[in-house]
Amino acid sequence: MVATAAETVPHLTTALTGPLNIIENVILDRQSRIESWFRSQWRKTPAPLYASVDLRNAGYKIAPVDTNLFPAGFNNLNPVFESLCIQAVQSALERLDRPVDRVLIIPENHTRNMHYLENLAVLQGIFEKAGFETRTGSLLPGLHEAMQIDLDSGSSVCLEPLHREGAGVCVRDFRPELLVLNNDLSSGIPDFLQGVDQLIMPPVNLGWSDRSKTVHFNFYRDIARDFSALLDIDPWLIEPLFRNCGEVDFMKRAGESCLSRNVESLLNAIRKKYDEYGITDDPFVMIKADSGTYGMGVMSVQSPEEVHDLNRKQRTKMATIKEGQKVTKAMIQEGVHTHETWDKPGTVAEPVIYLIDQNVVGGFYRVHPQRATNENLNSPGMYFERLAFEECCNSPDKDQSPDAHPNRFYTYGVIARLASLAAAREMKNLG
């Protein structure tokens, strides 16, 4: 029932230049110091309820490129991880200052995306098994009665219409103490969730209508600097460099010079780092909508000229993201090559790590057979490969080599927690 490690771990192509495995080595070596540091950080800034973090592993560098605070994809985790998720949910909710017995999950308004609904069923199951009465209440406009949807896996979800009772959000006669958002609020905070006296986790102001990648990676930069000082390594080994442009309009070609100037300056900065470490990869950058998600509003660029040469189709693709929101700000992020391949050369893979509270509870590989090592894998054609339980990111093994699976996965867990800590600081900052 559990595949063997050999089947479930991508091959890291090591036939390249650069300071390979420096990070795993150092992280393994200073594990107690790292964990002690994390403990002190979580005491100051508690972790968000949950998160998923996209990582890229170039061998010489491992960095987060996206931190999702309303993660879907729990259905892609190995089912044997579930006990860890259950325990982590229990510990997160038991720590709250108000007792919680009833939980209402508020999901995305997808009723036909079966993958998303499978995620929802698994998520609800985790909260139920953790011992909370759990229902799912939908923000879907026009939903007037409960909608039961049967899923291929054999489970089902029941979306119930929300109603307000004073300061409380309810479904039928069920008044939860906690609302769990699994909706990234791309279109803003709905009226329905204004002036609510129940706990809402994560808080509504962490939705993409208010959140900014630039702010996140600003916090991440500070964290990477502190953490690297602790380990005495170059922060660049764990951090994607970035720039940002505050006023862009891809359709009107506004902000183009800001974009191309930043692309150039960032490419130069990356090139300098590559030279320093003798890395022969070609530098590239990702232009991303500053508040986008779902892999939308993302493009890979290798020269400043490409910004001017965008055709209409490419502009349209960059201009609008989820739920028709217009892109007005962009982040230009260092592209991190992914040198992990699944199964056979050319099938590029990147790890996605899941956290509940401050605990790493699992992950999977996003795999794309039609993408190159310098492209966004979060696009049609991708699929997911589960990690085996023995490699679930909290079990480093000093008796094995730094790149042995439990240790590589432990490193992933450490970097993912740095990203989650950046989100915790965003949360604190927003009050």
Next chain:
Amino acid sequence: MVATAAETVPHLTTALTGPLNIIENVILDRQSRIESWFRSQWRKTPAPLYASVDLRNAGYKIAPVDTNLFPAGFNNLNPVFESLCIQAVQSALERLDRPVDRVLIIPENHTRNMHYLENLAVLQGIFEKAGFETRTGSLLPGLHEAMQIDLDSGSSVCLEPLHREGAGVCVRDFRPELLVLNNDLSSGIPDFLQGVDQLIMPPVNLGWSDRSKTVHFNFYRDIARDFSALLDIDPWLIEPLFRNCGEVDFMKRAGESCLSRNVESLLNAIRKKYDEYGITDDPFVMIKADSGTYGMGVMSVQSPEEVHDLNRKQRTKMATIKEGQKVTKAMIQEGVHTHETWDKPGTVAEPVIYLIDQNVVGGFYRVHPQRATNENLNSPGMYFERLAFEECCNSPDKDQSPDAHPNRFYTYGVIARLASLAAAREMKNLG
């Protein structure tokens, strides 16, 4: 690597009378209410650091018969449980009001019991992987330098001599913030641990020199009563009846009349319950040293006469327990038949459940091919069978039958937590 469920779950012999599966049914049905109740209990009385609980499952009744607060046997847990143990240790120690980075385990003085030493290696590994610098300091008299012991599993333990620095217990230059006792202090609290300003978990006054089974099961009785009221079931279904004798001396035959009187009254009480439920098993009771452990000082008795007919060898066996401590008090506990068999009929099995903090983190079956359903299985000839991870006691599945493995194991976890709660009350009571 993980055995299938079919291989790892004992057969519950259901061809008998009595209200079979009542408990599993009710527990599964009221799961959120049960978990809510536990949450409110742990808020009032935090769980001990760790515990193992011996259960007996008669089909019509499931009850704890022994609660060990200094559990060995972590090496008998399925290694895939380890992540749960790691996470539970992190959550327990992060909640403390003083930051802990360094941990010193103080084990039993066994240097030749390889099973115990394997347990110690696993336990130390759990704390290390959880991110605490961990060493093992031994109370062994005459230990003047570190003793490295290599184990069959390939790992090793290093027992280091303890020394005091003022109010601190240290090994070499290592001054831990937390002492973890894995020694049940049968001979009393050693001078070495007096007046220590470090945290000690579990507290020294929970050692067997101060602890009493009678006190534990008194607390358990209150808890079973409250819990049964919550579920609207007869408390007897989850509780072993008991009596106690305060002044016995098996060698001098002192207290014999108290023992036989209590054996008789308890057998009558059990018989009455059996009649009420139409159970055709023969009642029996266990006489146990009130402060004993390791399966020592325990005997199974089916009539009051047996107390008078003990031969010299039997008396000697009952009179002295671990580390030569004399037995002066006895508990007479209702014997609970174990109707679980491993592999083939006649190979009797009983579940042993492990907790860290309030979390159920795993368990195994204690199996004994030469013992009957009404005997103590904790005796030479026993062996252990691991539970598979999918059935790790925190994942009830309402889509399956109440006796399906995840649900039976969830029930075990519930009963084991009731016993751990009784220990929590002992702890609070001792201050």
